[in-house]
Each structure stands twice: as structure tokens, then as C-alpha cells.
């Protein structure tokens with residue numbers, strides 16, 4: 001009897017010690033206790049009020065509309081470069097886009113990989129925020145091991161993960177990304193919420209973070225390391241995180257390289273070559289899959305890159321792009337569609353005055369479902 005009692009007391013003591021020794025998740029600074037949290041819905045439980053508002057407002061805008069986005073819209077267009085107030089989109093339809101894409105490639109230089117000066121980019125981001133628009137950033141960062149560009153898919157990811165030969169130098173690159181993002185503040189000194197879309201199209205083989213250059217586990221570790229570094233080490237709390245594989249048709253394929261729901265806010269997809277009606281149906285189905293999954297997970301779905309280079313179809317905007325998003329109720333949940341940049345007359349994705357699809361773009365703009373800058377409700381409160 002006595003020995004049973006001793007064993008029981010010993011067991012109790014042992015379990016108490018182990019409970020004290022083990023850090024409960026809420027004690028971890030990366031996962032603050034509920035009382036310190038600002039929210040329980042985002043990757044960043046310490047996100048600023050404006051960042052939470054952006055997420056919620058995007059989620060509700062997506063229920064009844066599609067925001068239109070354009071890469072580098074204010075920086076240049078076909079036949080012009082950095083002229084104040086100009087935008088090919090505005091010159092065609094009379095309004096600015098609702099969403100703007102920017103890229104942080106070449107963050108160690110004065111201008112990004114496409115020649116956009118970072119100082120000017122910051123000014124444009126501030127203008128956009130002031131007018132109520134939304135900014136999203138992709139990262140075509142150079143291969144950290146070979147020194148080649150983002151398209152150099154020599155093996156790099158295992159070397160920049162913790163313990164790898166290039167881990168420390170990769171953190172220096174992320175420091176530069178963080179330093180830039182930290183300068184995005186409004187006139188009243190608040191951080192401007194932005195959507196970060198790192199390591200995109202990772203199911204394809206072209207980038208060094210792509211399918212031929214790292215395993216799913218390595219990709220997921222890279223993503224989590226990046227989010228944890230920006231959020232917990234650098235203390236950035238004005239970011240929403242968007243993941244964006246290219247052209248995925250099933251949930252299983254989407255989740256094959258995916259860091260987990262706790263690490264992602266927006267389920268994006270890049271989708272090009274919408275060149276015929278069977279592709280419109282295919283894209284509609286893919287967006288439906290994404291819209292349903294995002295809703296189930298409490299996230300947002302978005303067409304993070306889309307477009308047809310040189311827009312050679314006169315009815316591309318209504319009969320192709322809008323038709324695909326309108327495919328069914330789940331596809332219609334897509335929050336935004338962002339077309340790529342207008343670099344020149346041979347590399348552009350949005351119309352410009354006189355371009356073949358310009359009249360159809362006006363119809364697309366007038367459709368009650370599409371949202372441009374003037375249509376946006378207040379996104380940050």
C-alpha cells in the first residue's frame with residue numbers, strides 16, 4: 001500500500017517537473033499569449049490594426065467583386081517612364097487600379113531588377129495608400145549561392161536554411177528587404193500594410209526556390225524561416241503573406257509545396273496563357289478549387305499574376321479574364337487579378353490608349369463586378 005503511495009507521489013512530482021520544463025506554446029515570444037495578441041486569424045498574431053482591417057476588407061470585397069491590379073503601374077507604361085500621375089490603366093479607363101504590384105529583386109541596389117528606383121517606389125506606395133489602394137510585393141531575388149539571378153536554378157535553398165553555408169548572408173538580404181518594408185509609413189507615422197508574395201511559382205522549375213532546386217520540405221522551411229525572421233526577429237507587423245504557385249488544378253497539388261495554414265494569409269495563383277475558351281474553363285475550375293479551399297481555411301484567394309502578353313485578343317478582358325473569374329460561385333470569390341508589367345510595346349499585359357483591347361477594357365472597367373481605385377471602400381479601417 002505504502003509503496004503504491006510512494007510511486008504515485010513520485011509520478012506526480014515527475015509529471016509536474018516535466019510540465020514546468022516544457023515551454024507551452026503561449027510562452028514562446030513567436031507565439032504570444034492570447035492576451036497580447038491582436039488577432040487569431042493572421043500569420044502574424046501581432047499584426048497592426050490596419051493590417052487586420054486590410055485582410056478583413058479584402059475578404060468582404062471579394063464576396064461581391066474582383067479588384068483589378070497591375071504590376072509597376074505608376075512607374076512606367078508603354079512609351080513613358082516615371083511621369084507623375086501617369087498610368088496606362090488610368091489613361092484607358094479613367095481610374096487607377098485597386099491593387100499595385102512591385103518587386104524587391106535587386107534590393108541591394110538603388111533600383112530593382114526592372115529599373116524601378118526604390119526611393120520612387122516608396123513614394124508611390126505612400127501615394128497609393130493615401131488614395132486607398134493596395135500594394136503587393138514579389139521578390140525576384142538573386143540566387144544567393146551562385147550569384148546568378150532569380151532564374152538561375154542552381155541549388156541554393158539547403159545552403160541558406162539554418163546551419164547552411166549561406167544562412168548568415170541570406171539573413172543580410174532579408175535585412176535589406178525588412179529595412180525597405182520598414183520605411184513604408186504613412187503621413188501619420190503608421191506602417192502601411194502590404195502583401196508580401198515571396199518565392200512565387202515555386203511549383204515550377206525556373207527559380208532557385210522552384211521544384212527542381214529544392215524539396216517540398218526545404219521550400220516550406222525556407223518560407224517559415226523567412227516569415228519568422230521578418231515577423232519575429234525584425235518585428236514587422238504590417239505584412240500579409242501570399243503564396244502563389246502557378247497553374248494548379250487540384251488541392252492536393254496546391255498543398256504539395258505549402259508551409260501550412262499558420263504561415264499563409266492569402267492563397268494566390270499565377271495563371272498565364274488564357275488564349276482560348278477551353279483555357280478559360282480550365283482557369284475557372286482552378287479558381288473555383290482555390291476559392292473554395294481558401295474560404296474553408298478562413299483565407300483569401302487571389303489571381304496574383306495573370307495576363308496575355310501584348311493582349312492580342314480584342315475581347316480578352318470580358319470574354320476571357322472576367323469570364324474565367326465568373327465561372328462559378330467559388331471562382332467569383334477571387335479577391336483580385338493582377339496583370340504583369342507594361343515594359344514596352346513588345347512586353348505588356350495591360351492595355352494602353354489605342355491598344356487592340358482598350359475598348360473591351362473599358363467594358364471590363366464598367367462591369368459592376370470589377371473594382372478599381374474609386375470603387376474601393378476604406379480598406380484600412
Ligand code: BMA
Nearest residue numbers: 103113114140340341343347
Ligand atoms: C518577368 C518579365 C521580366 C521581369 C520579371 C520581373 O515576367 O517581365 O522582364 O524582369 O518578370 O519583373
